[in-house]
Structures are given as structure tokens and as C-alpha cells.
Amino acid sequence: MALLDVQHLTQYFGGLRAVSDFNIQLEHGEIVGLIGPNGAGKTTVFNVMTGVYTPTKGTIVFDGQNIVGKKTHQITQAGMARTFQTIRLFTKSSVIDNIKIAYHFRMSYSNTDAFLHTRKYWQGEQMVDDYAIDLLRLFHLEGNADDVSGSLPYGAQRRLEIARALATKPKLLILDEPAAGMNPAEADALMEMIHWLRDKFDLTILLIEHQMRVVMGVCERIKVMDFGETICEGVPEYIRNDPRVCEAYLGKGA
């Protein structure tokens, strides 16, 4: 059974049809890309999937349960974690606290333990500190653990955002333009990282990306959207040569 099964997803904003009849199935372990010109509805699809909007029509079945109408935090707890197009770290918190915050829902001590700093509190804190530092080490951020996250350089903030998403123990990782603002060398490192993430954390990855080099290099399957419609779908070589895709990006006659 597919890990994610989206059927006939349609999203209206008032009279504007942002996404129409969108379908996607993701199998466990796949890396799939979602591309299209600006305003095609890609981020809207992500937002609907993660519960930011409730879809006008359609069903979303994730890991065997219907998640339409669920709140964002419930969907994340079910195993779908995301990063944002514009980085949204907890900028005033330390780097390690960003990870710990994402771990919060798996913490086992209660409000009372927190008020009284019981033994359970100290055990929980020790455990999460170990967990967080180990995770940061994988992303080469352990040296900055106690820095304010807003002060990190751009590339490190991107890495931290991915590490933070992983702290929720996702099955599906959704990356919204992970290579935005990266130079070719950084983008190469990112491509390597995406493959490594999939293998290391046993993930399925869905990503939106504008840098074609990254999309073509990393995705096994690509879906192209334009004006809310899915116009094309297939392996990278097929997408590259499809006239409809050229038309969507460059206009008719190009």
C-alpha cells in the first residue's frame, strides 16, 4: 500500500481555484519532485497535505489513515514533517532547543513534572539533550548547539531546519525549495544529503524545487503543475523532453 495517497485534491480560495484534481501516490522510500512555474499551486498542495488548509474536495490517506480535517500538529505526529520555503526556525531559541522543541510531543514528563522538576523531568531532559546533540552531530551543527539559531549562516539554517523536521521522527519528509538561495556547490552537497537522508532515516521524500539541476539529479519521479493542474508526470528524462513542460515554463512557441 502506498505511504501517501492523495485523490482528487481540489482547493479553492474564494473563487480562485488554486489546485484542481491533484492526485499523487508515494511508495515507501521514493524521492519525488513537484515542479512548476510560480503560482502553479505547489506550496498550496503542501499546505493542504500538512493541514494548514482543509481541502475543498478530495481525500488524503497517509500511512493508512485519512488525514483530511486533522490539525497540523496531529499530522506531524502521524509522521509527516516539513520544512518551509522561507526558513522558519525558532530564531530566538538556541540551535539545540530547536531540535528539542520538535521532540516535545514525544517527551514523557507531565506539566506537574515540569513545575516541580521531578526526577522524571531530569531524566527526560538528559535523554533529549543526548538525542539532540547526536542528531546535530549528523548535520555537523554540534559545535553551534548553544548558539542562537537566528545567528547561524544561511546554509546551516537550512540544515538545521531539516534536522529539526527529522526530530519529529517522520516517515514522509516534505521539503519546500530546499535549494533556494544556494550556490551550485551547496546544491550539490544538498543533493547528496537528500539521498543520504532517505537511506539513513528510512524516509520517503517529496520536494518542491526550482533549480532544475537539483530536481533532475535527485528525483526518481517528477510531477509538473501549472495553474493548479497537473500537466505532466514521469521520470526526469521524460519530463525534460515534454513539450507541455517547456510551454508552461517558457510560453507557447518557445
Added chain:
Amino acid sequence: MTFLRAHRTIATVIAFVLAYVVIKVLNLADILNAYYIQLIMLAGINIVMTVSLGMVNGFTGQFSIGHAGFMAVGAYTSAMITTVWLHTSAANPLVAYPVFIAAVLVGGLLAAAAGYLVGAPSLRLKGDYLAIVTLSANELIRTVIRVTEVLGGPRGLGGIPKLTTLEIVFVFTILSVVLMRNYLFSSYGRSMKAVRDSEIAAEAMAIDTTRQKVFVFVFSAFFAGVSGGIFAHLLQFIHPDNFSFVKSLEYLIYLYVGGSTSISGAIVGPAIFTLLPELMRGLQAWRLVIYPLILILVMIFRTEGVMGLKEFNFILIPHRQRKEVSA
């Protein structure tokens, strides 16, 4: 010292106890008269009010401007219980103090219930709704008290036994500050700051933001209610206008001048601004000019408040020594 560093709760308690001893000695040596002692007690109450307000406004990033309303609920509830129950047996401290403490806690619980009624619907919304709702709730509570004859109505409620002592204020202040500090330095406290920094990201990181916001708001109202109870049994006379939104604004001023994102700031702010007007008494009418001038200057030169993001050492929980980081 290592022991104190490892047990910051004890360090916090010692800091407060030292302050208490100094004040008590000065009092016994007649350097601080009863008037100043009363002022110090008010400062303690204001500290708890401000620290609890800071939990909502500073650390969770929700703008509440009706904190005095919850204080009123606690003050009137506890005062009603003690005046009705104790008016004959106030002389016996063995009866009076347990009843007083119970009354104050009941006042806190009712304030928390009021906090839930106000917070649960309005904290679901993002944006400035909370400010309007809390402001209205504050005035609503005040007006209801004004028209309720049993509570003394517009004449106020008098004859409250004087049960608040310097010791009570100290114990209450220490307990409240330590409890709230502990909460802040926990996974829940980190979630509060996450909600403040980016509610969208917090929600995407599996935090039930509404629930977290409502819980903070409710326990903040609880501490405001308890403060109200202590306050009522200090002044022995309470009036609905003691708890108008002007009072709430005072707490906002204490908080933002002290530093809204620092517990230490929420201690320093009310401590200074409860005592300062009295220390400037010699300036007579000019103090009404100098007081706002100080506020303006602080806001210009220290936008984040006197303490900014800093905490006193005795407030902080120490970092655990991590095993040495090596790749």
C-alpha cells in the same frame, strides 16, 4: 558553590531568604518602618503578578492586557471566604492561617477558571484578538463586582482580616517564581517560546499550540488570583476600581521596562517601580514628571527592557556538562 550551581532551586530560595533577612533586620533596627515594609510586600505581590504576566506576554508572545481582572477574582473570592468564615475567630492563628491559605488557593482556582473561559475561545485565534478580549474581560469582571451588592458593590469590600505578613509574602513570592521558572526551563517552556517565535513552525513541529497557549494563560491567571488574595489581606479593603484596566497597564509597564523575555526582568521591573515613586517623594510633584521620563528613556535606550534577554544566575538552570563533542 558547585552544590549551589547544581541546585539552582535552592540557590533561588537562598537569594530570597537573604533578602528577607536583610529587610527583617533593617525593620527590627527601625531603619525600615511599617510603611516601607508594606511597600516591600506590595513589591512582592507585584513581582508575582508581573512574572505570571510575562509567561503569557513575554514567553508565549500572546498580548494579554487584562491581568488585573484575574487578580480581582482571586482577591474577592478569598476575601469573601475569610470575612464570612473568620469574623469571629480571627484571633486564633491556628484557625485563621489554614483558612486564609485555603481561601487564597480557592481564589487562585476561580481566577484560573475565569482564565480558561476567557482564554479557550480567544487563544484559538491568531493576532490581536486576545488583547481586546482580555481588556473587555477585565472591565466586565470589574463591572460585575461593582453591581453585586454581596461583594460590597461600588462601596468596596472592607473588614478583611489582616493575615498577610512579610513572611507570607516572601514564601508566596519564592514559591511562585520558582514554580514558573521551573516550568519555563522545561520542554513545555521551550514550546511556549516556539509558539512566540513562529506559531506556524511550532504547529508543524507537532506542538499543540492552542493547548499550550491556553494552559499557560490558565496558570498565569491562577497566580494572578493568588496574588489578589494576598493583596486583599494586606490592604484589608478592596474596591472594584483597584482592579481596572489601568492596573493591568501598570503590570504591562513593569513587565516591558524590566524585560518581557526574562524572569529576572519581571522581578526587577516591579521591584523598582513599586519602590521608586516613594524614594522620589522628596521631589514632590516633579516625581510625576520624572517617573514617565524614566519609562521613556528606558524604552529608548533599552528597548528590550532593563534585563533584555539576560537572567540572574540564581534564576538559570545550569547547562548539563555534555560529553566532549568530537566528530
